[in-house]
Amino acid sequence: MPESKSVRVGVNGYGVIGKRVAAAVTLQPDMALAGVSDVATDWRARVVIRNGFRLFGATAEHATAMRTAGLALAGTLDDLLNQVDVVVDCTPKRVAAKNVDVYRRRGIKFIVQGGEKHEATGHSFVAESNFATALDRDATRVVSCNTTSIVRTLAALKRAGLLRRARGTLLRRATDPWESHESGIMNTLVPEPEIPSHQGPDAQSVDPDLDVVTMAVKVPETLAHLHYWSVQMTREAGKEEVLDAFRTSSRIALINTGDGLVALNTVKELMADRGRPHENLYEVALWADMLRVQDDELFYAYMVDNQAIVIPETIDAIRALTGIVKNPIESIAKTNEALGIGRELI
Numbered sequence: 479m480p481e482s483k484s485v486r487v488g489v490n491g492y493g494v495i496g497k498r499v500a501a502a503v504t505l506q507p508d509m510a511l512a513g514v515s516d517v518a519t520d521w522r523a524r525v526v527i528r529n530g531f532r533l534f535g536a537t538a539e540h541a542t543a544m545r546t547a548g549l550a551l552a553g554t555l556d557d558l559l560n561q562v563d564v565v566v567d568c569t570p571k572r573v574a575a576k577n578v579d580v581y582r583r584r585g586i587k588f589i590v591q592g593g594e595k596h597e598a599t600g601h602s603f604v605a606e607s608n609f610a611t612a613l614d615r616d617a618t619r620v621v622s623c624n625t626t627s628i629v630r631t632l633a634a635l636k637r638a639g640l641l642r643r644a645r646g647t648l649l650r651r652a653t654d655p656w657e658s659h660e661s662g663i664m665n666t667l668v669p670e671p672e673i674p675s676h677q678g679p680d681a682q683s684v685d686p687d688l689d690v691v692t693m694a695v696k697v698p699e700t701l702a703h704l705h706y707w708s709v710q711m712t713r714e715a716g717k718e719e720v721l722d723a724f725r726t727s728s729r730i731a732l733i734n735t736g737d738g739l740v741a742l743n744t745v746k747e748l749m750a751d752r753g754r755p756h757e758n759l760y761e762v763a764l765w766a767d768m769l770r771v772q773d774d775e776l777f778y779a780y781m782v783d784n785q786a787i788v789i790p791e792t793i794d795a796i797r798a799l800t801g802i803v804k805n806p807i808e809s810i811a812k813t814n815e816a817l818g819i820g821r822e823l824i
C-alpha cells in the first residue's frame with residue numbers, strides 16, 4: 479500500500495533500465511508510479527499497458543504514431559510531467575541530455591542514467607557513498623553499472639581504512655540480451671581503445687579521492703560483466719578483515735565457487751530460482767573463496783548484472799532528491815527491504 483505522502487514518479491523511456499525502475503517504484507511504500515513515456519509502437523509499449531501502467535507518448539508526433547498503432551495513451555510526456563514530483567529519464571545514451579532543459583524549465587526534479595555525462599546534472603550518485611550530497615538537489619545522475627560496482631566495493635575498503643589504490647580489468651558484456659539479434663560481437667574480444675577506460679575516471683565523479691585505474695574489454699556474451707581487481711592496501715590485512723569490510727555494504731553479496739556458483743550463468747540461474755523479477759542481481763556478487771591477500775596486496779573478482787545494479791541506486795536517488803527520507807541508511811534499508819536485497823543470496 480502506498481503511504482499517504484507518496485512521491486509521484488514518472489519514467490521516461492521504458493527500456494532495459496526504465497522497465498526495471500518502473501517495477502521497482504511500484505514496490506516502494508512511499509512512491510507511486512504516475513506513468514511511463516516512450517516512443518515505441520510495438521510489443522514494448524503494449525507491455526506497459528498490460529502491466530497496468532499509464533502510457534504516454536514522448537511527443538505529440540510519437541503519441542499520434544502510438545495511437546495509430548492501437549495503443550491507449552494517457553497523453554504526452556508534457557501531460558505526465560504535470561503529474562509528477564520527479565522524473566527518471568531512462569532514454570538511450572545522450573537523449574536524456576536533450577530532455578534536461580525541459581525538466582529544468584518545468585521545475586521538475588530529475589534523474590538521468592550513466593549514459594549521460596556528469597555535467598548533465600553536476601552530481602553523480604551512488605547511495606552508500608554520497609546520498610547526503612544529493613539531498614534536496616534538483617537533479618542527479620545515477621552512474622553506470624560498472625561505475626556503481628566500483629564505487630560500492632572501493633568505498634567498502636575505504637571505510638575500513640584499507641584502500642590505497644585499485645587497478646581493475648573489466649570484461650564487459652557485448653550487448654543486452656533482448657537486442658542481441660541486432661548487435662553484439664561474436665568470436666572475438668574488443669579492447670576499449672584507451673587506457674584508462676572511462677569507468678575509473680567516472681568513479682572519481684562520485685568520490686574524487688579514489689586512486690583507481692580501469693582497463694576494459696568487450697566479450698562475446700550478454701549475461702553480465704566480470705571484474706578482476708588488484709588493490710594495494712594501506713597495510714597488511716587478513717582475508718577475514720577484508721571480507722568484513724565488504725560485508726559492511728548491504729549491496730555486496732559474498733558468493734562461493736564451492737557452492738557451485740562458478741560462472742555468470744549459475745548466478746543468473748540462482749536469481750531466477752529466487753524468483754527475482756527479470757532474474758535481477760541487484761548486488762555486486764563477489765567471490766569470497768577466490769579472494770586472496772598477499773601481504774598488503776588484495777586480489778578479487780566479482781560479477782555485475784548491468785541491467786539490475788543501478789535500480790536500487792535509482793530508488794535511493796528519488797528519495798534523496800525529494801528529501802522524503804533524509805537519512806541514507808534509512809533509505810537504503812527501505813529500498814533493500816522492498817527489493818529483497820541484503821539477505822544471503824543463497
Ligand SMILES: NC(=O)c1ccc[n+]([C@@H]2O[C@H](COP(=O)([O-])OP(=O)(O)OC[C@H]3O[C@@H](n4cnc5c(N)ncnc54)[C@H](O)[C@@H]3O)[C@@H](O)[C@H]2O)c1
Nearest residue numbers: 491492493494495516536568569570571591593623784785
Ligand atoms: N542497459 C544497461 O545495461 C544499462 C546499465 C546501466 C545504465 N544504463 C543507462 O541507462 C540509460 C538507458 O539505457 P537502456 O539500456 O535502458 O536503453 P534501452 O535502449 O534499452 O531503452 C531506452 C528506451 O527509451 C525509449 N526511447 C527512445 N527515444 C526516446 C525518447 N526520445 N523519449 C522517450 N523514450 C525514448 C526506447 O524506445 C526504449 O524503450 C542509458 O543512459 C544507459 O547508458 C544502461
